[in-house]
Amino acid sequence: xxxxxxxxxxxxxxxxxxxxxxxxxxxxxxxxxxxxxxxxxxxxxxxxxxxxxxxxxxxxxxxxxxxxxxxxxxxxxxxxxxxxxxxxxxxxxxxxxxxxxxxxxxxxxxxxxxxxxxxxxxxxxxxxxxxxxxxxxxxxxxxxxxxxxxxxxxxxxxxxxxxxxxxxxxxxxxxxxxxxxxxxxxxxxxxxxxxxxxxxxxxxxxxxxxxxxxxxxxxxxxxxxxxxxxxxxxxxxxxxxxxxxxxxxxxxxxxxxxxxxxxxxxxxxxxxxxxxxxxxxxxxxxxxxxxxxxxxxxxxxxxxxxxxxxxxxxxxxxxxxxxxxxxxxxxxxxxxxxxxxxxxxxxxxxxxxxxxxxxxxxxxxxxxxxxxxxxxxxxxxxxxxxxxxxxxxxxxxxxxxxxxxxxxxxxxxxxxxxxxxxxxxxxxxxxxxxxxxxxxxxxxxxxxxxxxxxxxxxxxxxxxxxxxxxxxxxxxxxxxxxxxxxxxxxxxxxxxxxxxxxxxxxxxxxxxxxxxxxxxxxxxxxxxxxxxxxxxxxxxxxxxxxxxxxxxxxxxxxxxxxxxxxx
Amino acid sequence: xxxxxxxxxxxxxxxxxxxxxxxxxxxxxxxxxxxxxxxxxxxxxxxxxxxxxxxxxxxxxxxxxxxxxxxxxxxxxxxxxxxxxxxxxxxxxxxxxxxxxxxxxxxxxxxxxxxxxxxxxxxxxxxxxxxxxxxxxxxxxxxxxxxxxxxxxxxxxxxxxxxxxxxxxxxxxxxxxxxxxxxxxxxxxxxxxxxxxxxxxxxxxxxxxxxxxxxxxxxxxxxxxxxxxxxxxxxxxxxxxxxxxxxxx
Ligand code: HEM
Ligand code: SF4
Ligand code: SF4
Numbered sequence: 001x002x003x004x005x006x007x008x009x010x011x012x013x014x015x016x017x018x019x020x021x022x023x024x025x026x027x028x029x030x031x032x033x034x035x036x037x038x039x040x041x042x043x044x045x046x047x048x049x050x051x052x053x054x055x056x057x058x059x060x061x062x063x064x065x066x067x068x069x070x071x072x073x074x075x076x077x078x079x080x081x082x083x084x085x086x087x088x089x090x091x092x093x094x095x096x097x098x099x100x101x102x103x104x105x106x107x108x109x110x111x112x113x114x115x116x117x118x119x120x121x122x123x124x125x126x127x128x129x130x131x132x133x134x135x136x137x138x139x140x141x142x143x144x145x146x147x148x149x150x151x152x153x154x155x156x157x158x159x160x161x162x163x164x165x166x167x168x169x170x171x172x173x174x175x176x177x178x179x180x181x182x183x184x185x186x187x188x189x190x191x192x193x194x195x196x197x198x199x200x201x202x203x204x205x206x207x208x209x210x211x212x213x214x215x216x217x218x219x220x221x222x223x224x225x226x227x228x229x230x231x232x233x234x235x236x237x238x239x240x241x242x243x244x245x246x247x248x249x250x251x252x253x254x255x256x257x258x259x260x261x262x263x264x265x266x267x268x269x270x271x272x273x274x275x276x277x278x279x280x281x282x283x284x285x286x287x288x289x290x291x292x293x294x295x296x297x298x299x300x301x302x303x304x305x306x307x308x309x310x311x312x313x314x315x316x317x318x319x320x321x322x323x324x325x326x327x328x329x330x331x332x333x334x335x336x337x338x339x340x341x342x343x344x345x346x347x348x349x350x351x352x353x354x355x356x357x358x359x360x361x362x363x364x365x366x367x368x369x370x371x372x373x374x375x376x377x378x379x380x381x382x383x384x385x386x387x388x389x390x391x392x393x394x395x396x397x398x399x400x401x402x403x404x405x406x407x408x409x410x411x412x413x414x415x416x417x418x419x420x421x422x423x424x425x426x427x428x429x430x431x432x433x434x435x436x437x438x439x440x441x442x443x444x445x446x447x448x449x450x451x452x453x454x455x456x457x458x459x460x461x462x463x464x465x466x467x468x469x470x471x472x473x474x475x476x477x478x479x480x481x482x483x484x485x486x487x488x489x490x491x492x493x494x495x496x497x498x499x500x501x502x503x504x505x506x507x508x509x510x511x512x513x514x515x516x517x518x519x520x521x522x523x524x525x526x527x528x529x530x531x532x533x534x535x536x537x538x539x540x541x542x543x544x545x546x547x548x549x550x551x552x553x554x555x556x557x558x559x560x561x562x563x564x565x566x567x
Numbered sequence: 568x569x570x571x572x573x574x575x576x577x578x579x580x581x582x583x584x585x586x587x588x589x590x591x592x593x594x595x596x597x598x599x600x601x602x603x604x605x606x607x608x609x610x611x612x613x614x615x616x617x618x619x620x621x622x623x624x625x626x627x628x629x630x631x632x633x634x635x636x637x638x639x640x641x642x643x644x645x646x647x648x649x650x651x652x653x654x655x656x657x658x659x660x661x662x663x664x665x666x667x668x669x670x671x672x673x674x675x676x677x678x679x680x681x682x683x684x685x686x687x688x689x690x691x692x693x694x695x696x697x698x699x700x701x702x703x704x705x706x707x708x709x710x711x712x713x714x715x716x717x718x719x720x721x722x723x724x725x726x727x728x729x730x731x732x733x734x735x736x737x738x739x740x741x742x743x744x745x746x747x748x749x750x751x752x753x754x755x756x757x758x759x760x761x762x763x764x765x766x767x768x769x770x771x772x773x774x775x776x777x778x779x780x781x782x783x784x785x786x787x788x789x790x791x792x793x794x795x796x797x798x799x800x801x802x803x804x805x806x807x808x809x810x811x812x813x814x815x816x
Binding site: 081085089129191200203211212235236237 | 613686792794
């Protein structure tokens with residue numbers, strides 16, 4: 001047994017209202033830069049729907065993740081090591097920008113400098129890639145809220161349950177699926193990277209791209225079946241969700257979780273046996289993957305596990321945290337959370353509680369009591385389309401675990417109604433789904449009223465190093481190799497040159513903003529854009545104001561255009 | 568009989584370029600690991616790249632292998648193993664022509680793509696253009712040497728293996744022969760000079776990606792783990808105040 005700790009997340013889909021707050025705050029925190037306009041570390045998909053990038057779940061087309069060879073061994077679906085290298089000069093299965101969308105801004109300038117005319121001037125959309133005028137035809141959530149429209153025909157998951165779909169259009173259903181990187185136990189992105197630049201942190205399992213080692217071979221984009229590696233087209237490096245590691249290290253939840261309006265995200269540790277991962281990912285029948293992955297997790301209350309964890313150097317407070325972990329509770333104790341697409345065999349570590357709402361909605365429409373356990377149970381058994389659809393997402397098509405979870409949620413709903421009405425809880429309802437009233441109460445507490453520190457049980461990084469990680473003021477935060485030197489852009493374009501620790505970057509950004517009169521976006525060629533949320537009123541970013549007399553103000557900056565190889 | 572100009576052109580310039588090549592790479596690796604990338608443009612366009620890039624790359628790698636043979640292996644060695652002049656020549660010319668052709672076609676596709684695709688053109692830097700210009704000149708004269716001298720015999724049976732090659736090896740063994748280059752036909756001189764210019768530019772262009780050819784991938788374990796101590800910016804904890812037990816969360 002080799003115990004390792006994994007930081008993971010569970011999302012309760014019934015509570016997602018599809019507001020995209022998580023996506024926006026994540027973007028503001030991490031990807032509001034040139035080159036990452038189309039990059040959404042967190043995105044929220046309406047399901048059924050095509051997803052982002054379009055149809056990414058069709059692995060016959062995109063060849064992401066792992067597959068079993070005839071001899072029953074795990075191999076990258078896009079091909080083995082030799083094929084991977086042989087196709088390095090042009091990657092065969094790389095999504096193009098059209099499969100995402102062409103990012104754009106608007107030509108706001110004309111609004112201010114158009115001559116007097118009969119009709120009001122319009123700000124036309126302009127591509128952030130070419131700088132030319134463009135038509136907007138798609139975006140990261142173009143099919144938002146369009147459950148039931150003809151766009152759905154392209155949903156690869158719907159295609160799998162397809163023949164029954166036509167008759168089910170009368171009973172359309174819809175729910176939201178927020179997605180981040182899965183921080184897999186068996187990450188195919190890392191396995192596809194020829195340079196070995198993608199690594200899994202031994203302490204908490206967060207999967208990161210070493211920006212100094214990435215050479216832009218862009219093979220990881222193909223490798224990830226969830227398409228959660230994005231290629232920064234300005235810097236030529238791969239980027240991905242970082243699980244907000246600087247926040248996690250000091251015990252704070254990720255930005256998406258912190259700002260989630262529905263409070264539906266849970267973060268915590270799970271302990272797992274690293275020696276069993278490969279075997280678990282290799283089981284023959286994809287429908288067994290859910291059970292085999294659950295089997296990899298270790299019970300943090302088991303004395304053997306605790307002892308082994310200590311031997312493996314996992315600090316005591318981390319084991320405590322693993323015991324209080326909401327993730328462990330939802331995945332293994334209550335068994336209501338399910339992995340997204342276990343059939344990709346990457347052992348994903350962001351799990352989901354499937355939504356009961358499609359079922360409740362249907363029952364409600366019939367005029368029956370949608371909080372009565374019997375009605376809901378019957379509906380779960382008869383509503384094949386939503387259940388099969390959920391099964392294709394979460395259990396490789398096996399409907400049984402999905403109906404099991406939905407019935408637990410239905411039972412909770414109906415059991416708690418009695419209690420909320422001041423009636424005694426009916427113990428036969430939890431019993432019908434194999435739970436005691438005590439367990440039902442505990443599950444309700446965790447799902448419905450858990451407070452901040454119960455939803456996010458995040459032990460700070462190991463105490464001896466917390467001092468450094470928290471970047472406390474007791475040490476000069478500029479005291480690192482190289483020192484705070486050259487500011488802004490390096491000699492080879494945006495962000496080149498030696499890396500800087502995070503706190504220094506903040507320090508420098510702040511200082512820059514206080515003392516300069518240009519914004520970060522100034523002078524970046526045709527794709528110049530002003531980030532209104534970051535703009536602090538200083539300076540005159542190009543295109544924002546008309547000049548004092550006549551033409552718009554030129555950016556006052558000497559810096560070379562982005563990405564120029566000028567030494 | 569060597570003039571000062573010959574010495575400058577065929578002794579000083581090579582060493583200066585070599586020095587820039589080496590220190591340039593060391594400098595760039597030290598200060599700009601982040602900029603060390605292929606700067607792939609496949610996200611923008613892949614129909615032309617699908618043909619252009621493999622043609623160019625397989626071609627140029629074959630050309631490189633040919634140079635290792637032609638420049639690196641002395642004629643006496645091939646003679647010693649009994650490889651006759653005519654067989655060697657036929658081999659070199661045919662393989663060289665094929666590889667050169669693939670390179671030129673591939674590179675034309677790549678340059679056409681760079682110029683005509685708006686997104687790719689927008690991402691083309693001044694250094695890219697300079698690099699393509701010099702690379703183009705090198706390849707042009709290289710191919711011309713193969714055709715003009717190897718096939719058409721325009722240069723009086725010039726044997727580069729007794730001229731250019733000896734001069735080239737001499738740079739590394741400090742047995743300097745500027746006179747051999749001074750005597751060489753013009754296209755050979757131009758090819759050599761342009762190549763040296765390319766080497767001097769090399770560290771400052773996207774061509775640095777060549778030194779990252781990831782062959783190690785064939786042997787390393789699929790999933791890489793890294794512990795904190797190995798990570799960038801981490802260092803051993805220093806003496807200082809520990810938080811008290813009571814304030815721990
Ligand atoms: C040794 C192994 C090499 C590997 C693995 C390699 C790989 C790559 C890759 C992945 C790209 C990016 C293509 C794209 O997606 O846009 C690229 C571009 C390029 N490589 Fe290489 N390369 C190698 C050797 C070379 C050599 C020897 C040269 C020339 C001397 C070269 C010249 C170029 C050029 C000029 C481009 C830019 C193509 C364009 O987009 O216009 N490469 N290379
Ligand atoms: S989901 Fe994340 S960890 Fe898993 S393969 Fe994709 S990028 Fe890698
Ligand atoms: S912030 Fe929360 S509720 Fe809003 S879309 Fe994201 S996950 Fe759903």
